[in-house]
Amino acid sequence: MGTGLGEYLIEGRNLVRMFGSRKERVTAVDDVSFGIQEGEVVCLVGESGCGKTTTGKMIAGLLKPTSGQILYAGKPVWNPRGDRGEDFKKFRLGVQIIHQDPYASLNPSHTIYKILSTPLLHHKLVANTHEALERVIELLNIVGLGPVEDFLYKYPHQLSGGQRQRVSVARALTVNPRFIVADEAVSMVDVSIRVGLLNMMADLKRNLGVTYLFITHDLAVAKFFAWEGRIAVMYVGSIVEFASTPQLINDPLHPYSKALLAAVPEADPELTRSKERVELRSQDIPSLLALPSGCRFHPRCPYFEPGLCDVRRPALLPVGENRFVACHIAAREAGIPA
Amino acid sequence: MENKVADASRAKVPLTVEDLWVEYQIERGVVKAVRGVSFSLARGESLALIGESGCGKTTLGVALIRLLVQAARIPRGEITYWRGNQGIDVLSLKERELRRFRWSECAMVFQSALNAFNPVLRIWDQILDTAKAHGGMSRAQVRERALQLLEYVQLDPKRVIDAYPHELSGGMRQRVLLAMSLLLDPQVLILDEPTTALDILTQRTIIDLLRRLKEEIGFAMLFISHDLATAAELADRVATMYAGTIVELGPVDDIFYRPAHPYTLGLIRAVPTVTGDFEDLVSIPGAPPDLVDPPPGCKFHPRCPYVTEHCRVEEPKLEIHYGETHSVACFNVRRVQEDTLDLQERYQKYMGGKAQWAQG
Numbered sequence: 001m002g003t004g005l006g007e008y009l010i011e012g013r014n015l016v017r018m019f020g021s022r023k024e025r026v027t028a029v030d031d032v033s034f035g036i037q038e039g040e041v042v043c044l045v046g047e048s049g050c051g052k053t054t055t056g057k058m059i060a061g062l063l064k065p066t067s068g069q070i071l072y073a074g075k076p077v078w079n080p081r082g083d084r085g086e087d088f089k090k091f092r093l094g095v096q097i098i099h100q101d102p103y104a105s106l107n108p109s110h111t112i113y114k115i116l117s118t119p120l121l122h123h124k125l126v127a128n129t130h131e132a133l134e135r136v137i138e139l140l141n142i143v144g145l146g147p148v149e150d151f152l153y154k155y156p157h158q159l160s161g162g163q164r165q166r167v168s169v170a171r172a173l174t175v176n177p178r179f180i181v182a183d184e185a186v187s188m189v190d191v192s193i194r195v196g197l198l199n200m201m202a203d204l205k206r207n208l209g210v211t212y213l214f215i216t217h218d219l220a221v222a223k224f225f226a227w228e229g230r231i232a233v234m235y236v237g238s239i240v241e242f243a244s245t246p247q248l249i250n251d252p253l254h255p256y257s258k259a260l261l262a263a264v265p266e267a268d269p270e271l272t273r274s275k276e277r278v279e280l281r282s283q284d285i286p287s288l289l290a291l292p293s294g295c296r297f298h299p300r301c302p303y304f305e306p307g308l309c310d311v312r313r314p315a316l317l318p319v320g321e322n323r324f325v326a327c328h329i330a331a332r333e334a335g336i337p338a
Numbered sequence: 339m340e341n342k343v344a345d346a347s348r349a350k351v352p353l354t355v356e357d358l359w360v361e362y363q364i365e366r367g368v369v370k371a372v373r374g375v376s377f378s379l380a381r382g383e384s385l386a387l388i389g390e391s392g393c394g395k396t397t398l399g400v401a402l403i404r405l406l407v408q409a410a411r412i413p414r415g416e417i418t419y420w421r422g423n424q425g426i427d428v429l430s431l432k433e434r435e436l437r438r439f440r441w442s443e444c445a446m447v448f449q450s451a452l453n454a455f456n457p458v459l460r461i462w463d464q465i466l467d468t469a470k471a472h473g474g475m476s477r478a479q480v481r482e483r484a485l486q487l488l489e490y491v492q493l494d495p496k497r498v499i500d501a502y503p504h505e506l507s508g509g510m511r512q513r514v515l516l517a518m519s520l521l522l523d524p525q526v527l528i529l530d531e532p533t534t535a536l537d538i539l540t541q542r543t544i545i546d547l548l549r550r551l552k553e554e555i556g557f558a559m560l561f562i563s564h565d566l567a568t569a570a571e572l573a574d575r576v577a578t579m580y581a582g583t584i585v586e587l588g589p590v591d592d593i594f595y596r597p598a599h600p601y602t603l604g605l606i607r608a609v610p611t612v613t614g615d616f617e618d619l620v621s622i623p624g625a626p627p628d629l630v631d632p633p634p635g636c637k638f639h640p641r642c643p644y645v646t647e648h649c650r651v652e653e654p655k656l657e658i659h660y661g662e663t664h665s666v667a668c669f670n671v672r673r674v675q676e677d678t679l680d681l682q683e684r685y686q687k688y689m690g691g692k693a694q695w696a697q698g
Contacts, residue, residue: 047537048508160625161391190390191564195608196621217537220567224610224619249613263542265533265567267609269590270688272570275613283492283543285507 008035008071009211010059010179015068017054026288028054030237041205041212041229043222050234053183056215060097060181093123096172100184102164106156112167113152119174139170144200162193169201183215198225219264223249233257236286236296239316242324253319253330255301278302303329351420352525352558353379358415360401367630371397373582379526384552384559386573388566392626394582395562399528403446404428404436419443419526441472445519449531454515455503461514462499465521472522487517491547509540513547529561533568545571566609570594578602581627581637584656588664595685596695598659598666600642600674644670660695
């Protein structure tokens with residue numbers, strides 16, 4: 001998209017993912033394409049059910065696309081028969097995922113040492129248990145869990161939510177990933193702790209060169225974490241806008257992005273009172289079983305044009321440098337012929 | 339003190355809480371979940387109770403309608419609902435009186451809108467059950483009132499009333515709960531995290547709806563939230579809770595632009611806005627205290643950048659600091675205030691330089 005191929009560390013091309021039986025089939029992700037450059041942060045935002053987690057799982061290799069391809073360092077992750085490609089192992093070690101709920105993703109009967117040393121020993125990243133201990137101590141320091149003696153032999157339930165999520169990050173780091181998919185990684189953490197966790201994850205980008213796909217429903221968190229990166233807004237299975245974070249926040253082009261930014265409550269009473277509302281034509285989020293024709297947002301869109309928006313589905317088109325939008329009206333205003 | 343207000347004004351204050359304590363007995367000892375909380379709610383007012391998980395805000399909310407779990411007890415305190423000049427002492431109500439009291443004087447809408455419903459009953463049956471438990475209305479009256487209320491919360495009443503809970507979206511369920519809570523026309527509505535699990539656009543609908551309900555019906559609203567943005571949107575006054583007690587209480591603008599407690603300031607500094615300027619954020623170091631074995635002195639002192647020797651030995655009381663409306667429990671208010679100049683300036687800018695503060 002735009003910047004030429006092969007430059008991306010990871011790229012999804014025309015990703016489609018369906019769920020369900022033949023009788024009742026839903027397309028959770030419908031033709032999503034995007035690339036992430038090495039060292040970049042891309043945020044995927046959208047409301048529940050928009051397909052952002054499914055997209056993240058495909059990008060992390062946890063879910064096979066129904067069609068479409070994922071390229072890691074320029075090579076396809078799945079071979080043409082749909083089996084794991086030759087470099088699958090390299091891909092799986094290079095890409096790690098951090099889940100929302102550290103209660104569920106950490107084994108409750110293992111100590112922090114065991115949780116972190118197991119992947120190190122399994123993948124032979126260390127020669128012996130002595131080296132494993134050294135590396136575990138190093139990882140705990142990287143994620144800001146110190147003094148390490150206080151944590152090594154504790155169990156997940158003995159830690160606070162923020163500390164547990166730091167352990168999840170440390171575990172992701174055991175295999176020296178180049179790319180981390182963080183799926184609502186700070187959503188369950190209290191606000192006073194959240195910023196510390198976000199800053200720690202941002203330090204990993206700075207110090208270790210980690211690239212992120214950061215999935216969140218929280219626009220404030222997306223703005224803070226990806227201020228120097230890009231945000232992709234998803235709606236009912238598709239990306240509707242993709243732009244640099246300041247552009248998207250300050251000058252959204254897609255009516256859905258506009259509606260979100262106008263609706264989001266702000267932790268600043270005057271700012272929130274002075275917001276101009278975007279009135280939607282309907283409050284109902286379409287069911288994946290009965291998708292609207294044309295643009296999926298048209299039944300709710302205040303800029304809806306009959307005969308255009310309900311007939312033709314808009315493609316995600318470039319409307320400026322590194323900026324993409326899937327809207328007939330926005331494209332026309334940007335001078336792109338329909 | 340707030341319970342000493344003149345009798346004549348009591349009709350305007352439907353709820354007063356005085357020195358309320360709630361404890362839980364657990365294996366490790368006694369959890370002091372609510373410690374000496376006092377406040378009052380005025381008619382037509384919304385008070386936000388903000389704080390992080392485990393600060394006691396939900397326990398406080400549940401205690402106000404005496405729905406505490408078995409292991410909890412209230413060793414001290416007064417909760418009084420006022421009808422005109424007549425006070426109902428909630429802590430002395432018998433189980434039967436309590437049931438009547440719950441929906442008709444004070445209704446609570448819980449956080450998880452799905453779990454609040456019985457999954458095998460249609461919405462209509464659940465509404466009818468609630469109405470029956472309180473008596474006074476015929477079946478037809480209940481039906482009519484229910485349809486009215488569902489329409490009032492912007493639902494399609496005919497469709498929703500015969501639906502099962504799973505057939506409704508999260509936002510619709512939240513609206514049904516709101517409608518149900520209004521069934522018996524309570525004067526006080528307690529909302530526990532009313533918008534937490536909802537998507538942004540749905541959240542907006544609920545927030546706008548709550549504001550409209552408050553303005554049109556004029557009940558008093560206490561809402562419990564960990565989310566500062568919801569408080570900034572909906573509250574007239576904000577109470578910050580930490581380690582079981584209210585550490586700051588004041589008008590919403592005071593709390594956001596001139597916070598006087600280090601914890602409130604810490605929360606504000608830790609939360610980004612979306613469309614405001616990009617700001618560097620600071621997290622509060624450490625974690626909330628163990629309420630079985632809390633630290634001596636001010637419970638926030640181990641995490642506080644303003645800590646002095648005094649804070650380690652004595653717990654500050656919630657005292658009026660500005661005018662008559664802004665109270666804070668901190669020994670170092672002046673130093674905290676010096677660090678809020680940027681927020682005060684931002685407020686002046688919003689107000690075109692015309693902001694007026696109560697004098698401290």
